[in-house]
Amino acid sequence: MSINALADKVRAGGRLTDAEALDMYLSAPTHLLGLLANEVRQKRHPDRTVTYIIDRNVNYTNVCVARCSFCAFYRPVGSPDGYVLGFDEIVRKIDETIELGGGQLLLQGGHNPDLPLEWYEDLFREVKSRYPTFRLHALSPPEVLHISRLAQMSVPDVVRRLVAAGLDSIPGGGAEILVDRVRTLLHCYTKASADEWIGVMRHAHRAGLRTTATMMFGTVETPAERIEHMSRLRALQDETSGFTAFIAWSYQPEHTELQGVEATAVEYLRTIATARVLLDNFPSLQASWVTQGGKVGQLSLTYGANDMGSVMIEENVVRAAGAAYCMDEIEIVRNIEDAGFEAKRRNMHYEVLGGPIFRERQVPRMLELAVARADGDTAVPAELVNYPARSRAERKRRARSQVYRTMSPDLAVADHKPWWKGARGEWFVVAQVVLIGLVFLGPRTLAGGPAWPFPFPHASMVVGAALVAAGGVLLVAGFVRLGPALTPLPYPKDGAELVETGAFGLVRHPIYSGLLVAGFGWWALFVQGWLTLAYVAVMFVVLDMKARREERWLVEKFPAYAAYQLRVRRFIPFVY
Numbered sequence: 001m002s003i004n005a006l007a008d009k010v011r012a013g014g015r016l017t018d019a020e021a022l023d024m025y026l027s028a029p030t031h032l033l034g035l036l037a038n039e040v041r042q043k044r045h046p047d048r049t050v051t052y053i054i055d056r057n058v059n060y061t062n063v064c065v066a067r068c069s070f071c072a073f074y075r076p077v078g079s080p081d082g083y084v085l086g087f088d089e090i091v092r093k094i095d096e097t098i099e100l101g102g103g104q105l106l107l108q109g110g111h112n113p114d115l116p117l118e119w120y121e122d123l124f125r126e127v128k129s130r131y132p133t134f135r136l137h138a139l140s141p142p143e144v145l146h147i148s149r150l151a152q153m154s155v156p157d158v159v160r161r162l163v164a165a166g167l168d169s170i171p172g173g174g175a176e177i178l179v180d181r182v183r184t185l186l187h188c189y190t191k192a193s194a195d196e197w198i199g200v201m202r203h204a205h206r207a208g209l210r211t212t213a214t215m216m217f218g219t220v221e222t223p224a225e226r227i228e229h230m231s232r233l234r235a236l237q238d239e240t241s242g243f244t245a246f247i248a249w250s251y252q253p254e255h256t257e258l259q260g261v262e263a264t265a266v267e268y269l270r271t272i273a274t275a276r277v278l279l280d281n282f283p284s285l286q287a288s289w290v291t292q293g294g295k296v297g298q299l300s301l302t303y304g305a306n307d308m309g310s311v312m313i314e315e316n317v318v319r320a321a322g323a324a325y326c327m328d329e330i331e332i333v334r335n336i337e338d339a340g341f342e343a344k345r346r347n348m349h350y351e352v353l354g355g356p357i358f359r360e361r362q363v364p365r366m367l368e369l370a371v372a373r374a375d376g377d378t379a380v381p382a383e384l385v386n387y388p389a390r391s392r393a394e395r396k397r398r399a400r401s402q403v404y405r406t407m408s409p410d411l412a413v414a415d416h417k418p419w420w421k422g423a424r425g426e427w428f429v430v431a432q433v434v435l436i437g438l439v440f441l442g443p444r445t446l447a448g449g450p451a452w453p454f455p456f457p458h459a460s461m462v463v464g465a466a467l468v469a470a471g472g473v474l475l476v477a478g479f480v481r482l483g484p485a486l487t488p489l490p491y492p493k494d495g496a497e498l499v500e501t502g503a504f505g506l507v508r509h510p511i512y513s514g515l516l517v518a519g520f521g522w523w524a525l526f527v528q529g530w531l532t533l534a535y536v537a538v539m540f541v542v543l544d545m546k547a548r549r550e551e552r553w554l555v556e557k558f559p560a561y562a563a564y565q566l567r568v569r570r571f572i573p574f575v576y
């Protein structure tokens with residue numbers, strides 16, 4: 001069929017096949033595509049209204065095991081840059097959103113293995129108990145799938161529990177391109193195959209939720225695969241009518257593993273125009289100004305879009321890949337009205353709520369998008385210790401946090417710092433190395449004998465050396481197994497002062513002190529003589545005095561530390 005015949009078919013309300021849509025996408029002049037898309041849009045929305053929503057895009061965690069190659073946002077488990085937002089932080093963000101006239105949170109995040117279903121339920125309940133009418137547009141299909149795998153529950157059961165906790169609707173993120181060849185190349189097949197993504201949406205629609213559908217294009221897919229993506233969405237919409245809108249955004253390559261180049265404005269406009277023509281059963285189509293900027297976003301309104309998306313307030317994912325466009329409500333409304341449309345505020349169900357809020361009351365201007373966390377803020381939310389973690393790194397960190405919190409509720413524990421990086425830990429290690437070196441080389445040399453290890457005057461020297469080596473191995477094992485539990489590094493909430501107790505606590509570690517004494521004792525008695533034994537004894541007395549002084553200071557500064565020490569003493573009573 002010729003392009004003109006296809007255009008006539010669209011104008012007559014006919015439905016394009018995949019092959020016809022591909023023909024139009026590849027061959028129709030851009031202005032004709034725009035014209036057709038605009039006509040379809042006008043039929044659906046004859047009143048020249050363009051809607052937008054005031055909400056906040058909150059990414060509750062950037063820790064993710066999926067590792068999609070197009071993503072610059074995620075951090076692997078155990079990364080020092082990984083974060084999980086606390087309930088109080090999310091509540092604060094909601095307060096700010098309400099102040100700007102918003103009524104919804106778009107809540108999405110990485111596939112964090114250490115956040116179980118209960119964490120999401122508690123968060124949703126907390127939000128709903130404070131703000132009953134505030135909407136939670138949360139958890140894209142791959143996240144729902146991830147939670148269901150963690151909980152070993154079916155997707156419908158997970159959706160049911162999340163809805164009971166307060167979930168209102170599901171965003172269409174994580175769709176990328178719904179073709180498994182593409183998903184495999186982008187390393188996102190395992191997070192959700194095309195069928196799985198569609199399956200979660202089907203369950204959500206059946207559970208009565210409305211959702212959006214997205215497409216991220218411009219990576220490794222072909223034009224035919226973009227059409228296949230849209231076609232799959234159209235088929236599901238025929239079945240459930242659960243989608244409210246389609247949103248296409250172009251891949252942002254900066255800081256990603258995949259690299260590449262960004263789609264041009266014309267490619268973007270042709271893509272959304274084709275979507276408007278092909279997705280004849282989708283009520284709305286959003287302009288993606290977040291990836292394309294305000295000007296292309298405005299142009300989208302004549303290429304089929306009838307919605308300017310979200311004022312957004314905060315954005316982290318696209319920004320990480322290099323796009324940081326920002327428009328507050330005043331700017332969005334200016335773009336809509338300047339294009340000849342009437343701007344209306346809406347909710348997630350695309351129900352009009354009214355005109356621009358800034359014309360009703362004063363709202364603060366928002367000249368740049370907020371971020372999830374300030375750079376370098378590694379605070380760990382207090383409530384996390386209440387949930388079981390799956391990753392080894394996080395299990396250890398939470399166990400330590402639990403110990404710290406037992407010590408004092410006033411101590412907010414930042415990410416764990418290993419004992420050897422503590423304020424005084426380095427000096428302790430240096431001191432130990434020097435002392436051990438002196439024990440090996442000093443007294444015997446001073447007494448006129450040869451320095452170790454040449455020659456070997458006594459067989460006992462070999463035995464002594466073996467004992468010390470074995471002690472060293474067990475010492476390391478002791479640090480690895482027991483060290484972290486015995487080396488608390490509490491940070492007062494203001495982060496101003498670091499308290500390091502572990503290095504001195506370790507002097508009295510059972511494995512460490514026992515074997516060191518045994519090894520050095522053997523060495524001293526049979527090889528170096530009583531002088532070395534006295535030397536080792538003095539070393540321990542001095543270190544012990546230092547440890548006790550440190551402890552007294554801690555007990556004085558943090559009274560709850562005393563309780564912690566009692567717990568440790570009960571654990572290893574023979575050492576204290």
Ligand code: SF4
Binds near residue numbers: 072142191
């Ligand atoms: S796109 Fe989402 S799922 Fe993929 S790595 Fe990034 S945060 Fe994880």
